[in-house]
Amino acid sequence: MTVPPITLPANGRSAGPARDAAPDAAATANAILGRQRARESSARTYARSFPIVPARALGMTIEGTDGRRYLDCLSGAGTLALGHNHPVAMEAIRRTMDSGAPLHVLDLATPEKDDFTDALFATLPAKFADRARIHFCGPAGTDAVEAALKLMQTATGRRGTLAFTGAYHGMTAGALAATGNVSVRESVAGSASEVTRLPYPYSYRCPFGVGGERGAELSATYAERLLDDPSGGVVRPAAMILEAVQGEGGAVPAPDAWLREMRRITSERDIPLIVDEVQSGVGRTGAFWAVEHSGITPDAMVMSKAIGGGLPLAVIVYDQDYDGWLPGAHTGTFRGNTLAMATGAATLRYVTEQGLVERAATVGARMTARLEGLRPELPVIGDVRGRGLMIGVELVDPEGPLDSVGAHPVAPELADRVRSACLARGLIVELGGRFGSTVRLLPPLVITDEETEAVLDRLTDAIAEASKPGRRS
Structure with a gap:
C-alpha cells in the first residue's frame, strides 16, 4: 500500500534541504526566537534543538516563517499519527465546531465522548475490552499515569511502584518518580520515594553485561527473586508500570517473552500491571497497541498523544475489578475536550480502515533494514x-573500547551534530536514550514511499557528514 502524499499549496518550494531565506523573513524568525528566549522559561526543550518558527504544516511537511520546509520525523513526539492537519482530523474539527456542540463540559456525557469511547474500545484486544472501564484524565499522558497509579493504590490498599531503568512516564510527581532519567529527578526532592527500580532488557547495553535473550531472562529472574526475597527490602507494591517499547529511553523494545514473564510474575503475586502506551499506541509499532505483540492482557493501559488526533486527550482503560475509587478521586477541569474526542474518534477509525497499522510495520521494517545495512559503511551506527515506525539509531565512538556485550561507548556530541546536520538538510529528528546518543525516528503513519526514501537519504548523508574525521560541535 502507498499512502497518497498530502502537500502544502504550491509556492515554489519543496520539502527539501533548508535554503537561504529572504533577509526580511529571516529577521522576523530571528526576532520571534529572540523573544522566546527572553520570555520563556529555561526549561524549554525542543526550541533549543530546532531554531525554527513553524508557520504552516501539512502531512509530514513543516514550513517555517522564512519559507524553509522540513520533513517532520518527530511528529509531536509521536502525537501526530496522521501528520499535521490531516483532512480527516480537520473535517472532524469543522464538523464539531459547526454543530454547536459544547467544547467544554467537564466530564458530562456528550455524543462526541460516547462516539470516541466506542471507537477506542473497538481497537482494544477483545479480552481486555470486554472487561474495560475508561477514565478521562487531564489532557496529558503524565496525568493519566498519575491516575493509573492512584487507581491501583486505591484498589489494593498498598503503596509503592515497580518501575524500570530507562523508563519515561511523565513530569508530575508520581510519573516522575517512576521515570528513570536521573537528570530530571535529581533536583526534585523525594522524587524516588516508594519506587523500586528493576532492570529493563536493553540488549545493546545489557544491565547484566550479557545481552540478547539471556539478558532478558536474567532481568525476569532478578525481578521475581527480588519480590520473593523476605530480606529483599521490597514490600508488595500497588503496581508495576512499564513500556512495551521504551520511547524516550531510546526506542528500546521489550522482548515479547519477557513481557509475558512480567505478566506471569505480577499475576502470581497479585500485583496490577500497568502498560504505558502513551507514545507506542495507535499503530505506531505495527500493532494497534504495542502490548499486542506479546499477547498479554494488562490490568490497565495509559493512553494519550495520538488518541486525540493531534489535540490534547488522555485516558486510562482498566479492568473493571479495579474500579473502586470514589467520585472525584481523580479529576481535572479539562478532561472533557470535545474537539479532541471528535478528532480522536476520526483518527482511530481512519488508522484502522486505511490499514495504517500494517503499513507502519512494513515501512518500519524497510527503514530499519536499510539503516542496519549502513553499519559496515558508517561504523558510528552502533545499534538500530x-x-x-518507532525507530532508534544509537550512535557510538567506533574507536572506543568495547564493553562486555560488544558495544562501543556512546557518542552524544556526534548525535548533536547529526541532529543539526539533519535540520540543515530539511529533516527534523530528535535524540533520546542514554546520554542522548540515539537518533529517534517517529514519522507519521501516513509517510509515503517517496518521503521514506527522502528521510533515509537525508539521515544517511547527515550521519556521514557529521562523523567525518575532525568534525566537532
Whole structure:
C-alpha cells in the first residue's frame, strides 16, 4: 500500500534541504526566537534543538516563517499519527465546531465522548475490552499515569511502584518518580520515594553485561527473586508500570517473552500491571497497541498523544475489578475536550480502515533494514532497533573500547551534530536514550514511499557528514 502524499499549496518550494531565506523573513524568525528566549522559561526543550518558527504544516511537511520546509520525523513526539492537519482530523474539527456542540463540559456525557469511547474500545484486544472501564484524565499522558497509579493504590490498599531503568512516564510527581532519567529527578526532592527500580532488557547495553535473550531472562529472574526475597527490602507494591517499547529511553523494545514473564510474575503475586502506551499506541509499532505483540492482557493501559488526533486527550482503560475509587478521586477541569474526542474518534477509525497499522510495520521494517545495512559503511551506527515506525539509531565512538556485550561507548556530541546536520538538510529528528546518543525516528503513519526514501537519504548523508574525521560541535 502507498499512502497518497498530502502537500502544502504550491509556492515554489519543496520539502527539501533548508535554503537561504529572504533577509526580511529571516529577521522576523530571528526576532520571534529572540523573544522566546527572553520570555520563556529555561526549561524549554525542543526550541533549543530546532531554531525554527513553524508557520504552516501539512502531512509530514513543516514550513517555517522564512519559507524553509522540513520533513517532520518527530511528529509531536509521536502525537501526530496522521501528520499535521490531516483532512480527516480537520473535517472532524469543522464538523464539531459547526454543530454547536459544547467544547467544554467537564466530564458530562456528550455524543462526541460516547462516539470516541466506542471507537477506542473497538481497537482494544477483545479480552481486555470486554472487561474495560475508561477514565478521562487531564489532557496529558503524565496525568493519566498519575491516575493509573492512584487507581491501583486505591484498589489494593498498598503503596509503592515497580518501575524500570530507562523508563519515561511523565513530569508530575508520581510519573516522575517512576521515570528513570536521573537528570530530571535529581533536583526534585523525594522524587524516588516508594519506587523500586528493576532492570529493563536493553540488549545493546545489557544491565547484566550479557545481552540478547539471556539478558532478558536474567532481568525476569532478578525481578521475581527480588519480590520473593523476605530480606529483599521490597514490600508488595500497588503496581508495576512499564513500556512495551521504551520511547524516550531510546526506542528500546521489550522482548515479547519477557513481557509475558512480567505478566506471569505480577499475576502470581497479585500485583496490577500497568502498560504505558502513551507514545507506542495507535499503530505506531505495527500493532494497534504495542502490548499486542506479546499477547498479554494488562490490568490497565495509559493512553494519550495520538488518541486525540493531534489535540490534547488522555485516558486510562482498566479492568473493571479495579474500579473502586470514589467520585472525584481523580479529576481535572479539562478532561472533557470535545474537539479532541471528535478528532480522536476520526483518527482511530481512519488508522484502522486505511490499514495504517500494517503499513507502519512494513515501512518500519524497510527503514530499519536499510539503516542496519549502513553499519559496515558508517561504523558510528552502533545499534538500530525499534518496532514499526518507532525507530532508534544509537550512535557510538567506533574507536572506543568495547564493553562486555560488544558495544562501543556512546557518542552524544556526534548525535548533536547529526541532529543539526539533519535540520540543515530539511529533516527534523530528535535524540533520546542514554546520554542522548540515539537518533529517534517517529514519522507519521501516513509517510509515503517517496518521503521514506527522502528521510533515509537525508539521515544517511547527515550521519556521514557529521562523523567525518575532525568534525566537532
